[in-house]
Each structure stands twice: as C-alpha cells, then as structure tokens.
Amino acid sequence: MSLLAVNELTKHFGGVKALEGVTFAVSQGEITGLIGPNGAGKTTCFNLISGLLPPTRGGVSLAGEELRRLPPYHRARRGLARTFQNIQLFGGMTVLENVLTGCHLRQEVGTLGALWPGAGVRRAEARSRERARELLELVGLAGRGDFPAEALAYGEQRRLEIARALAQEPRLLLLDEPAAGLNSKETEDLMALLEALQGRGLTLLLIEHDMTLIMGLCQQVVVLDHGKVIAAGPPAEIRRNPLVIEAYLGREE
Ligand SMILES: Nc1ncnc2c1ncn2[C@@H]1O[C@H](COP(=O)(O)OP(=O)(O)OP(=O)(O)O)[C@@H](O)[C@H]1O
Numbered sequence: 368m369s370l371l372a373v374n375e376l377t378k379h380f381g382g383v384k385a386l387e388g389v390t391f392a393v394s395q396g397e398i399t400g401l402i403g404p405n406g407a408g409k410t411t412c413f414n415l416i417s418g419l420l421p422p423t424r425g426g427v428s429l430a431g432e433e434l435r436r437l438p439p440y441h442r443a444r445r446g447l448a449r450t451f452q453n454i455q456l457f458g459g460m461t462v463l464e465n466v467l468t469g470c471h472l473r474q475e476v477g478t479l480g481a482l483w484p485g486a487g488v489r490r491a492e493a494r495s496r497e498r499a500r501e502l503l504e505l506v507g508l509a510g511r512g513d514f515p516a517e518a519l520a521y522g523e524q525r526r527l528e529i530a531r532a533l534a535q536e537p538r539l540l541l542l543d544e545p546a547a548g549l550n551s552k553e554t555e556d557l558m559a560l561l562e563a564l565q566g567r568g569l570t571l572l573l574i575e576h577d578m579t580l581i582m583g584l585c586q587q588v589v590v591l592d593h594g595k596v597i598a599a600g601p602p603a604e605i606r607r608n609p610l611v612i613e614a615y616l617g618r619e620e
C-alpha cells in the first residue's frame with residue numbers, strides 16, 4: 368500500500384524546469400531513496416511535498432488525502448515531517464527545547480489553555496518533556512538536553528534535527544541528505560538509527576548522495592535527472608540501470 372503518492376509534480380522557477388511531471392509512490396513501512404545528480408530537483412521535490420512551495424502543476428497525497436491546499440503546519444499534523452539539507456535548528460535554544468518545538472506541533476492546547484495553563488496543560492507539558500528526552504536518547508544525544516543547540520558538533524546537530532522531526536510523531540519522515548558531512552562512523556550510526564525507525568513502523572523518504580547508505584537501506588529507489596524520473600525500482604536494478612549510470616557519469620565530466 369502506498370502512503371505517499373506524488374502525481375505529475377511540476378515546478379518551474381521562471382525558465383528553470385526544476386521538476387517536470389514527476390510521479391512516484393512511497394510504500395507504507397518502506398525506506399524509499401530519492402537520488403540524482405546535483406540540481407536534479409530532489410530538494411525541490413521535498414519542498415513541494417512538505418508544502419513550503421506551491422507546485423506549478425500536479426499534486427501530492429498522503430494516505431489517500433490530496434494535500435493541495437494544506438500549509439506545511441497542517442501537513443505536519445497529518446503525519447509529514449522533514450529535515451533540511453542545510454540544518455535548520457533554533458541555535459539559541461537548548462537541545463531539549465528544539466525537540467519540544469516538534470512535540471508542540473502535536474500537542475492540542477487551545478488558546479485558553481495557553482493563556483491560563485491548568486493542570487491538564489502542565490501534564491501535557493511534562494509528557495512532552497519525557498518524550499523529548501526519550502527521543503534524544505534514541506538519536507544518541509542523551510545528556511545533551513541542556514546544551515545550546517549551536518554548541519553541538521555538526522553530526523550531533525543532524526541527529527537533533529531528526530529528533531525534532533520525530534517529536535511530531537510522523538507517519539512519513541523526509542530526510543534531505545542526512546549523511547552529508549558525517550564521517551564513516553557517524554554514517555554507520557545513522558544507518559542503524561534509520562533501520563531502527565523503520566523497525567518501529569515509520570516510513571522514510573531519503574535523499575542521499577551516499578550510495579552505500581542508499582543501497583544498504585532502501586527497498587525502492589527513485590532517480591531524478593533534470594527534473595524527471597529516469598528510473599525507479601529496487602536498488603540492485605537501479606545500480607545497473609544504464610540511464611542512471613549515464614546520468615551520474617555524464618555529470619562528472
Ligand atoms: N527557489 C528557487 N529559485 C530558483 N531556482 C531554484 C530554486 N530552488 C531550486 N532551484 C533550481 O531548481 C533546480 C533543482 O534544484 P534542487 O535544489 O531541487 O536540486 P537537488 O537535486 O536538491 O540538488 P543537490 O543535490 O545539489 O542538493 C536547480 O537548477 C536549482 O538551481
């Protein structure tokens with residue numbers, strides 16, 4: 368069953384056709400890779416799925432619901448969370464507070480509750496803190512909760528961004544180059560974390576240039592080049608697909 372359906376998604380920036388009729392599906396419970404050379408349109412695809420940018424044409428549906436008119440906040444509420452190619456944290460806030468911003472997207476506190484916090488709100492807040500600490504432990508940041516986010520090492524910031532996304536309790540997590548800038552040990556840890564998340568039932572869509580990670584983790588891989596899908600299938604097929612090889616080699620000259 369497909370959780371996410373991307374249908375004829377198209378985005379033009381003036382004369383630049385960043386995406387042109389992109390169609391693919393992400394199956395429930397799987398890790399799907401979205402790969403392609405630099406400038407292929409991968410991040411643009413995430414920006415359209417998460418609702419940061421409106422499409423020129425085409426649409427996206429999550430669990431059968433068309434998301435067309437929903438702003439990012441509402442898409443998050445329906446179970447879509449993401450991380451960014453250029454890490455986007457609240458640098459001045461603590462590590463724990465960053466995760467709590469994700470929890471709060473989930474929490475149902477009405478305006479009145481926010482103005483006059485009673486016992487119910489305080490209980491919800493305590494639950495959020497508890498959950499945030501669990502998530503920090505899960506991503507290997509236990510004990511770092513009170514550090515300013517900007518004081519974390521680069522690889523730790525990447526994991527914090529994942530923890531914040533997980534705090535939204537997503538059904539589908541979009542990761543834009545989570546291994547970028549990580550050393551090989553950190554990349555191994557990341558792979559183990561993503562496998563564990565899949566084990567907990569999360570569905571993942573993953574942009575990555577690290578082919579070891581893509582081939583090691585993904586059940587399906589979608590390849591973009593110049594804004595179009597040039598191949599889609601299991602990693603073993605993708606690896607020997609002549610169009611894919613050509614797209615990568617052709618660009619390296
Ligand atoms: N906001 C924008 N305004 C104008 N052009 C844009 C914008 N965002 C992306 N583009 C262009 O769209 C194309 C696709 O860019 P995109 O960032 O989606 O590629 P990518 O596959 O994520 O590449 P990379 O691997 O380098 O991150 C590029 O030509 C890029 O310059």
Ligand SMILES: [Mg+2]
Nearest residue numbers: 409410411452
């Ligand atoms: Mg990108």
